Amino acid sequence: MSRILLTLLVAVLAFFLGIAAFSAWQSRQQDQLVHEEATLLLERVRNVMKLVTVEGDVSELFSSTSSRNVTLYLPLPSKFSFNKKATVEVRGTVLVGYDLEQLDISIDPDRRTLTVRNLPEPEILAIDHELIYRDLNESWFNTFSAEDYSRLNQRAKERLRDEALSSELMARAREQGNSVLEGIAYLARSAGYELVVEPAEATPSG
Structure with a gap:
């Protein structure tokens, strides 16, 4: 019984760790995209x-x-x-x-x-x-x-x-x-x- 409980705890922990890793990766991608858009906007304003x-x-x-x-x-x-x-x-x-x-x-x-x-x-x-x-x-x-x-x-x-x-x-x-x-x-x-x-x-x- 304890082995089953341990397995469930490991599975739940791995699930939440996966969600956290995906959220961190997505956050980095969004931050990078916003930075690129800001750079492009700055170039347009400077050239016009x-x-x-x-x-x-x-x-x-x-x-x-x-x-x-x-x-x-x-x-x-x-x-x-x-x-x-x-x-x-x-x-x-x-x-x-x-x-x-x-x-x-x-x-x-x-x-x-x-x-x-x-x-x-x-x-x-x-x-x-x-x-x-x-x-x-x-x-x-x-x-x-x-x-x-x-x-x-x-x-x-x-x-x-x-x-x-x-x-x-x-x-x-x-x-x-x-x-x-x-x-x-x-x-x-x-x-x-x-x-x-x-x-x-x-x-x-x-």
């Missing part, structure tokens, strides 16, 4: 210096048609034109702001000035879009391929970019950028400094 000042939602419906000429022998050579047409709705969010990679900020304690150089112009920083295929018409000798879908996707992104550039988003982004500078100037004055903004140097043509 962009200020988004305006976000705009854009949508558009457009059509794209292409033709393919095929010669069929029936029995004489005859040329036929086969068309394919896609009607696509594109929706997207356009982020407009400033790329601060070349921005230079210096402080002169003697003159009590805070100088900002190479202030960039607002630009489109990112476009997040999706495509909704409203209608796809294709012919027997002219069907849609993977390259066609990639081209439609690229064309949709270009149309969103063109529409954003012709809209008021750029002007509003510049206004928001000026507001940011006014905020920096206020903080500088509060610390007894004067904000000096030097225009970006013109790029020589040719």
Whole structure:
């Protein structure tokens, strides 16, 4: 009877030791995973210096048609034109702001000035879009391929970019950028400094 009890105690002890070892191993794996994610996040933050000042939602419906000429022998050579047409709705969010990679900020304690150089112009920083295929018409000798879908996707992104550039988003982004500078100037004055903004140097043509 004592042997059976001893066997049960050993089995129970081994079971709990196994659970403890597995929990410790899993905890080490989780700690390592969190550390790797934190390192990756730090690299992304360090490599990106962009200020988004305006976000705009854009949508558009457009059509794209292409033709393919095929010669069929029936029995004489005859040329036929086969068309394919896609009607696509594109929706997207356009982020407009400033790329601060070349921005230079210096402080002169003697003159009590805070100088900002190479202030960039607002630009489109990112476009997040999706495509909704409203209608796809294709012919027997002219069907849609993977390259066609990639081209439609690229064309949709270009149309969103063109529409954003012709809209008021750029002007509003510049206004928001000026507001940011006014905020920096206020903080500088509060610390007894004067904000000096030097225009970006013109790029020589040719």
